[in-house]
Amino acid sequence: MSERVPAACCAVVLTLCAPLAGQIPKLRARADSLLVEWRQAKQFADLQDSLRLGRERGGRDTIRAGSLTYLVNPSPLPLAQAAAIAWPQVERFYGPAAQAFAQRPFLIQAVDPDTNEDVPPGQAIKILWNTDVAPLARALVAMADLGPLDPGLRDWLGGVVVPRFDSGPAHAAVYVQLVTAPSQAAQRCYRGDPTACRDALSLGAMTDPASQWYGPAERRALVLTQYGDFLRRTNHGLAVRSCEQGSNESCLELLRSLAPGALPQPLDYQARLTFLETAVRVGGAETFQRFLATPAGPMGSRLAAAARVSEDSLVGRWRSDVLAARPTPVPLPVWGAWVALGWIVVFGTCGLRSSRWRVS
């Protein structure tokens, strides 16, 4: 009896699959024809893009500062002065890797600030031509992003690479994050645990982010406050209830069941950008070039190798930079007290000089 069952199953499967097997060449032919159609459509789209780009680039001035090249429509926009300010900063950050910008001209559309006409669509970056030199230079620095050269870096960072060194306010913002983030990893990092810093910044292999980033109470709060409705709708009601009643295992399993990347990271883009900045500052001008040459892998070891220091040392340096940038807690300047006393005297004097007894 037991030998007959598998045989019967095989017979049923073969019977069902026999007509499908006959259709395979037809289906393959249809797939091939679709592939031909797709290739043709792609060729047309590429042609259209190239024609549009050619039209956009036509009649434009070319402005160069170092390896930065800008194609811009004629306008009073002070692009040359701004580019001359931006280039040294870009070069200081990227080092020899900044030469890559020579192959990637920026297309800029200077827009009349007073016009009501629609800005022509296209790939060009739109900038009002009455923008001042300083904000324009800052914008040019922010546009100088070499992140696309390394998809791993871009994924880890979660945004563009901004080649900057003057990130005092950014470090202060990261300080507040370290203290206030509802994450055990961030708080342990603040107290001086380098492993926790690596976890909080996702520098190593994040095999189990739910347990690496968050403690039991934080996981429970995450499940109940952020994902409760979603998890109940997706047939996890029992597990959510169990988590609510204090089961650490249920909370952990629920967070592990979320799609990769769905879990909020304890420290944001700003924190990772400051870490990259620390690596470049420690490693010098050629750090970025060396980083691009390192093989793919965990970001911490790649950045440490590029900066030519150990990962612990780099993390320690970043942490001290952040702690040194602690924001001023009470927004009352020292001279503010004297100013306030001055106003008390001024208003008091106004009262003394009032004409109440002369005119009632």
Added chain:
Amino acid sequence: MFRVVLYGQWKWSRIIVVLGAIAGFALPILSVQGATGDPASALRPGELLGIVQAWGVLYPVLAAALGLLVAIATWAPDHRGRHVQALSLPLPRWRYVLLRFAAGLVLLVPAMLGVLAGAVLASATATLPAGLETYPVALAIRFALALAVAYAVFFAISAGTTRTAGIILGIIGAVIVVQVVASAAGIELDLTSPVQAVVMNWPGPLAIFTGRWMLIDV
């Protein structure tokens, strides 16, 4: 003479002074209720800062309200008696006003001490997560200055004539009316923002009221 003036003002404004001192004492204590050592009810650092910041809005409100009420109470009996008693005193006006002003300032001291005592007590009893600290003295100094500025402003307005108050209100109203008319006519004229910037930013007279009032911060 000062003691007589002070005693008179105390009689007129003692309820305001006592209530102000109680409110000032209670405010810092209420604001740190989430900072406990009990893990079941302790707030996380971000939440705790949010609560402290929300309560912090009440410090400038309390300072402004107390300054207004004490300043009004300082002058109300004089206004009611048409200043006959003041005119009968063998004193020049400036000295009489100075006595009134100083007595009013002294009556604000209980509220200032209330905030200081409440803030110190709240700081001593709060259990804070790593990275957060308390600033009771800085908060109390700021409250004291804001209270004194509010009192001085309203004292000056109350000391003036109805005509003076009318002129001040008329100027403020004119600025608002011009702004509204300009906006309606589509004219790019922004009067309120510069005025606001001058008054509310340092070294403006009301800058002490602006910003975050935090007993606990990073």
